[in-house]
Amino acid sequence: MSINPNNRIELDKVGQSFTSNEHEVLLFQDLSISLVQGESYAITGPSGSGKSSLLMLMSGLELPSKGQVTYLQNTHKLPLSDLRGEIGFIFQQFHLLPELDALNNVALPLKLRGQKGAEEKAKYWLTRVGLAQRLKHKPQQLSGGEQQRVAIARALVFEPKFIFADEPTGNLDTKSAKEVADILFSCCLENGAGLVMVTHSETLAARAQHILAFKNGQCELLEHEHDKGKVHYA
Numbered sequence: 001m002s003i004n005p006n007n008r009i010e011l012d013k014v015g016q017s018f019t020s021n022e023h024e025v026l027l028f029q030d031l032s033i034s035l036v037q038g039e040s041y042a043i044t045g046p047s048g049s050g051k052s053s054l055l056m057l058m059s060g061l062e063l064p065s066k067g068q069v070t071y072l073q074n075t076h077k078l079p080l081s082d083l084r085g086e087i088g089f090i091f092q093q094f095h096l097l098p099e100l101d102a103l104n105n106v107a108l109p110l111k112l113r114g115q116k117g118a119e120e121k122a123k124y125w126l127t128r129v130g131l132a133q134r135l136k137h138k139p140q141q142l143s144g145g146e147q148q149r150v151a152i153a154r155a156l157v158f159e160p161k162f163i164f165a166d167e168p169t170g171n172l173d174t175k176s177a178k179e180v181a182d183i184l185f186s187c188c189l190e191n192g193a194g195l196v197m198v199t200h201s202e203t204l205a206a207r208a209q210h211i212l213a214f215k216n217g218q219c220e221l222l223e224h225e226h227d228k229g230k231v232h233y234a
């Protein structure tokens with residue numbers, strides 16, 4: 001899939017707050033940002049600052065309390081529900097189905113969509129993430145890093161325009177984290193997918209082209225190398 005920089009997710013003056021025990025908790029407000037297909041973004045900040053909540057808004061899984069999130073496809077404004085078929089997710093806990101082997105974990109999303117050649121495509125992506133010798137292994141027979149590579153193959157198998165990842169290396173040791181990050185970035189690049197990830201890892205965040213940093217209740221977009229030095233990671 002080629003990159004089309006006119007495919008964007010637009011956040012316009014977005015705010016998110018929750019009411020708990022009759023108190024309003026304001027996570028962020030007035031956040032405007034454009035996420036461009038093919039580019040990479042890291043969301044950083046202290047625990048509880050709103051990183052995962054922001055990821056949920058950007059992917060359309062939750063609605064903001066204020067403002068609008070829209071999907072622009074070649075400058076046509078589309079409802080965010082049109083984005084559903086165009087995104088893939090990767091989670092810290094992998095979320096593989098324990099009773100299925102690697103091949104079927106990756107093939108399942110395609111089969112559920114009635115797509116032909118599901119197993120061939122799943123095999124291609126598992127080979128791409130270095131697991132050609134692990135097709136018949138079930139999740140509990142794989143290491144954490146291998147399970148996350150299956151999850152990456154599953155997210156990319158239907159060529160999404162954006163990948164959303166919540167702490168994709170959070171459960172891995174340093175060596176596996178680097179391998180998984182290498183694979184994640186190269187697969188997104190090869191596939192022309194935008195990558196938006198929440199991370200506490202300074203090393204991982206520094207690899208993204210853009211950093212969205214939560215600090216003192218504000219969320220600031222840092223675009224340039226010299227700006228990235230200002231970030232304090234939690």
Ligand SMILES: Nc1ncnc2c1ncn2[C@@H]1O[C@H](COP(=O)(O)OP(=O)(O)OP(=O)(O)O)[C@@H](O)[C@H]1O
Nearest residue numbers: 018019020027045046047048049050051052053054
């Ligand atoms: N649906 C909800 N209802 C009420 N409060 C919520 C809801 N979702 C999130 N929160 C609260 O919003 C705050 C931010 O949560 P969020 O998970 O976005 O933070 P985070 O920065 O991703 O944290 P961490 O790094 O610890 O994962 C937390 O205090 C959380 O309890």
